[in-house]
Amino acid sequence: MIEISHLVKRYGDKTAVDDLDITVRPGIVTGFLGPNGAGKSTTMRTVVGLDEPTSGTVKVNGRHYAEHRSPLQEVGALLEAKSIHPGRSAFGHLKALALTHGIPLRRVEEVIGVAGLSEVAGKRAGAFSLGMGQRLGIAAALLGDPRTILLDEPVNGLDPEGVLWIRNLLTGLAAEGRTVFVSSHLMSEMALTAQNLVIVGRGRLLADTTVDRFVQDAGGNSVVVASSDPARLRGLLLGPGVDITGAAGTETLHVTGLTARAIGVVAAENGIAVYELTARSVSLEEAFMNLTRDSVEYHSTSAAERLDPAGDRSAA
C-alpha cells in the first residue's frame, strides 16, 4: 500500500507536485497517468526516498521508505534514471544488488528467468537494447520479492511481445496481493492492465477512479439505432441500467446499457425495421485528452501554425 498525503514537491519556483492525496491499494494494478511534466516521476521518486517532499507525507507499506529495515524487500522500483554500470553483465548487476541487500543468489537466477533475460544474462548491460534494459530494470525491481512495485513507463521500448509480457506480469503480481503502481502514456494499454487510474496534470490530482468508471464517465459504450418506430422501440428497451436519448422527430436513438445485439433482437421480435445499428465505444485516449487538455504544458504546434504563426491565413 502507498499512502500519499498532501504531497507537495517544489524545485525552485516550479511546483512539480501540488497537494497530491492518493492511496494506492494492494491486489490491483493502479495506472498513473498524466501529460509530460505532470509530476508522475517526481511522485514516484518521493515514494522510494530519492526526492524529499517539500511538504506532506509519503508512506509505503505503513512507513516512510527510510524507516524500512530492508527496503528492497518492501518496494521494488523501476524509475527513469537507471544506475546500471554499462560494463557489468545483467547477472553481475543483479548479483551486486542482491549481495548488498542480503538477497540469496538463487533469487537472481529466478528474476533473470522471469524477465526473459536468461540468454543474455552474461552480456554487458551497456550493449543492451532499450527493451532489454527495461527488462533488466524490472528484474532488479522484483529482486527483493517486494510487496509494493513501482514502475515508471515500463513498456517504454518494449516490442509487442514485451508489452504483453508486462501486462501479464503486472496482473499476476497484483493477483498475488501486491501493490502495483505503474505510470504510462499508453491509455489503451492501461485500460487493459489496470483496474484503478490516478490521473494528474500540472502536479494536481485530476481523477482517482476505476477504469470502468472512467469509461462510463467519458460517455460509456453506446449504441446508435435508427428504426421505423423509435418511440415504441424506446419503450421496449427501457429498463434498469438502460439510458436512452434521442431528439424528438428523428428516427435515431442513442442507447447505453444494452448491446447492439440485444437491441437488434428486441427490434426484430417486435417487427420494427432497423435502418442503422452501430456500437460506439468511447476512445480512452480522447477521454484522457479531454480531462488533461488544460494541464498540458508542452503543446506542439500544427504545421499550419508553424508556417503562419500570426494565424492570419487570408494573407497567405
Ligand SMILES: Nc1ncnc2c1ncn2[C@@H]1O[C@H](COP(=O)(O)OP(=O)(O)OP(=O)(O)O)[C@@H](O)[C@H]1O
Ligand atoms: N530535478 C528537477 N529539477 C527541476 N525541475 C524538475 C526536476 N525534476 C522534475 N522537474 C520538473 O517537475 C515537473 C514534473 O516532472 P516529472 O518528471 O515528475 O513529470 P512526469 O509526469 O514524470 O513527466 P513525463 O511524462 O514527461 O516523464 C516538470 O515540469 C519537470 O521539468
